[in-house]
Amino acid sequence: MTTFNRRTLLKTGASIGGLAVAGAAIGTPLIAQSRSLKVGSYGGYFENSFKEFVYPEFTAATGITVESVTQPNSADWLVTMQQAVPAGSIPTDISLYGRDSMIKASRIGGLIAPLDISAIPKAENLDGYFVFEGPEGPQGVGAMSWFSAMVVNPNQVDIPASWADFWDTDKFEASLGLSNVHSNGLLDITAATFFDGEETMMSNEGILAILDKVRELKPNVTLWWNAESQMEQGMKNGDVIGGQYYLDVANLMAADGFPIKATFPKEGNLQDYGSWCLTAGSEKSAEAAEFMNYSSDPATQALMSRKIGTAPLVDKAMTDLTDDEFNFVSGSPSIKPAYEAYLDNETFIKESWDKMLAES
Template sequence: MTKINRRALLKSTAGASGLALAGSMLGTPLIAQTRSLKVGSYGGYFEDSFKSFVYPAFTEATGIEIESVTQPNSSDWLVTMQQATAAGTVPADVSLYARDALIKASRIGGLLAPLETKNMKASENLDGYFVFEDTTGVIGVGAMSWFTSMVINPEYVETPPASWAEFWDTGQYESSLGISKLHNSNFLDIVAATFFEGEATFASNDGIVALVEKARELKANTALWWSAESQMEQAMKNGDVIGGMYYHDVAQLMAADGFSILSHFPKEGNPQGYGSWCLSTLSEKKAEAEEFINFSSDPATQALMSRMIGTAPLVDKSKTDLTDEEFAAVSGTPAIQPAYEAYLDNETFIKETWDTMLGTS
């Protein structure tokens, strides 16, 4: 999510109209109260945008003041919250957790308080996948999402591939693709969705080996195994690669700046990551937190975040007033759901098998 702060598309929409929309659709201000809530979100442009657009709209609709708390990536924040909980402190009442960090927090236990869905009726707009429940109850409700997508240079590839499988065609793509070199970058999820049984393929070591061996077949077509976003960006701009995998939002910004790049959703879809709002077990602001999460789940707020932050909505487009162009700028269908639990449970084997493949011919 560190890439989200680069979203220049914030500049393309009038903030006042988005704020007015959220206020009008999500309720009128309540009688003045001394209620407040500390909300953690990724820093930089991302947090600034929440402070400028989302939090004021929430306060206007509910009277609850938001104190913004800067949090790092989900994994580091999980460690921070573990230490804080042990010390009896609450850095933030509500925080953002990516799904892998949410699963870890659930397994650790005692960090996240269960939420009452009856107090968050708007969360019914979300697909059940984005409402995370463990033995204690619902401990995470989806906030927003992002995609890693297929990209091509339309100057060299006239017809966007109908399937990821076309990238394995050496006749067209020999030494011309850019693929992430990280074992957990979701490329194996793409392979699983394209050639195997999806997430179920990760259930055994044999399945993981089969995924990696299929990825090995793409080595002849891969000119760049990138580990940093900037590497793929420059390779696309220079014409060193004509396709591969990249971040949907950044590709859209590059295209808006005049570079020849197209972010495309093939028939298998693109991997979708997402963040969830979660409540600290030590927080005394459960009622306020549920109001905030309910507000966040409303289609009007989801559309506001898409316009002003550049995140993909977690509600169906038909429930929002997003235009086709606005929706395409941040989202698409279908979505590939990464094998989060497999990456956590079998991380060492997956990483070693993947790294060995990269290091051998």
């Protein structure tokens, strides 16, 4: 599942292969020499922003030096960890995992360590959904999230109140841009709009019913995109007047004067997130708990929203984010991807999706 393993943020991305590890000690006061922590995160702009804005503040607050480790998307990193952990050569104490990779890791066992959540009291600031419970107890603490949103050209069409409006041919015939990847959210959006959400995704019959509904949408789709740049260009040149796109990128485009408006319809937008996980075999569980605790602080969540462009995992009222700052990266309600369905039934979902797309 590749759904929004997307903090190759803003396409500046980590084109990293295998175990491309770049270490750099950040802000090393003399008092911090005896305590350190290796933290993995996606590379490029994303990692650089952590190194510039987050790690130094953490070191100043705790005296723990951070060594930044570049990791690829969490699915590829999980493969690396399957080799590294049994060999006793772990590259990080903490890694960043999408929920789907956490589920995989917890099922494999022995890759991510259970957490003493009492040592991470600020995790209580997070919605319980973002503290991942594995078979051995808590195994992941939410780090940050990101949204894929409804977007429209406000010069061409009124802002829809519901995703269901995209099925209206009078408004959107041959004018929508949607991802052609089965796991990029249209199934979840359709399930939330017309069915019983994630529950409908849990059976083959439900999946086929959702696909039948997506099939009705096809006359309104002019672009099935597989690269962000395709959707970006379609919105800029007016070929596309609505669709699904990344909230942060859409807002950046709007700030640059392009005719695009991201909005939260009544069903919500698709929200994915990444979590900090403690690597099995790490001897830095105490330092890792301090880092996760620091990350869960509303002030840190606000810092990441401002400096990295991620959505906070705490209620806006707990932060000092302005309405404009919050709306640039987040909103409500949210639609959660059906992670378990994609993992357990990936072949059927992908094959049924590809068959639907290939139909004339």
